[in-house]
Amino acid sequence: MERTSQHVADGVLTITMDDGKVNVLSPLMWAELDEGLDRAEQDDVGAVVIAGRPGRFSGGFDLSVLQGDDAGAARGMLRAGFVTAERVLSFPKPVVMACTGHSIAMGSFLMLSGDYRIGAAGDFRIQAIEVAIGMALPEAALAIMRYRLTRPAFDRAVGLAEVFTPETAVTGGYLDRIVAPDDVVQTAQDTAAGFASTLDQQAHHTSKLRARTTVLGELRAAIDADFR
Numbered sequence: 001m002e003r004t005s006q007h008v009a010d011g012v013l014t015i016t017m018d019d020g021k022v023n024v025l026s027p028l029m030w031a032e033l034d035e036g037l038d039r040a041e042q043d044d045v046g047a048v049v050i051a052g053r054p055g056r057f058s059g060g061f062d063l064s065v066l067q068g069d070d071a072g073a074a075r076g077m078l079r080a081g082f083v084t085a086e087r088v089l090s091f092p093k094p095v096v097m098a099c100t101g102h103s104i105a106m107g108s109f110l111m112l113s114g115d116y117r118i119g120a121a122g123d124f125r126i127q128a129i130e131v132a133i134g135m136a137l138p139e140a141a142l143a144i145m146r147y148r149l150t151r152p153a154f155d156r157a158v159g160l161a162e163v164f165t166p167e168t169a170v171t172g173g174y175l176d177r178i179v180a181p182d183d184v185v186q187t188a189q190d191t192a193a194g195f196a197s198t199l200d201q202q203a204h205h206t207s208k209l210r211a212r213t214t215v216l217g218e219l220r221a222a223i224d225a226d227f228r
Contacts, residue, residue: 004032006039011046011196012189013039022059023052025106027073029062030080037084040093046196048091049188050114051098054181058107060129079227081106082140086219088113089144089212092205094195098188099166099175105129109141112148112174115208116195118188119166119174120181126169132161139222147215149173 003019003026015036017023033050040048052058061081066074088095088110097114103126111117111126119126128145130137137145137158145154153172156162169175179187195204209216 002032003029004036006036008043008045009189010193012049012192013043013045014049014051014185014189016051016053017058018053022102023056023107024059024062025081025110026062026065027077027080030077030084033084034087037087037091045093046201047094047096047192049096049098049185049192050088050110051185051188052100055101055124057099057101057103057111059102060105060107075227078138079223081110082138082219082223082227085110085113085140085144086216086223089219090209090216093201094192094199094204096188096192096195098185099126100181100184102126108174109144112144116191117175118184118191119169119178120184121166121178122181124166126164126166126174127161128157129161131159138226140219140226143215143218143222147212
């Protein structure tokens with residue numbers, strides 16, 4: 001069963017995650033996301049949208065792998081997730097996130113890695129849930145959160161596992177804007193198409209890398225330290 005689909009229109013490649021459930025970020029999901037990003041780099045597209053299914057962006061890492069007997073598989077899945085997040089943060093083309101609903105744990109870290117993040121208004125939660133379920137946040141997650149969130153929101157998200165609504169997610173730095181749930185994907189695609197048509201790709205990429213030198217260095221060092 002494929003967990004993602006791809007669609008190109010108006011110079012934008014849309015990668016839609018849909019596992020029929022909560023969009024867990026399993027090894028297979030990470031592999032398919034990377035395949036989509038490979039295509040975006042190789043094909044003549046100017047921007048990327050990463051979207052979830054209605055009501056769910058992602059529920060985070062696949063707990064069946066994380067809590068399974070194969071420690072190597074769990075560590076590999078964790079590393080793959082943050083390597084993909086680092087890839088998105090440094091991607092040579094603009095990446096717009098279409099947060100179609102709940103975004104939990106690694107789902108929120110992936111979302112934070114996008115250049116522009118559009119969320120669905122409504123009764124949805126965005127949360128780094130780790131400390132509420134007995135897990136310390138990895139340094140890689142902290143690097144991404146520290147870069148994106150306001151200082152007060154960062155402290156509450158990390159230490160208190162605060163649940164952010166779409167509205168408070170905008171003020172806290174998780175999202176850039178919110179729209180009606182039915183409009184999220186189209187708005188993200190229209191926004192990405194605008195970036196594709198107006199930005200010089202090389203200038204975008206060079207400027208992005210210069211602006212994110214510190215966070216990318218921190219993230220790469222954390223990945224090496226967390227998931228040797």
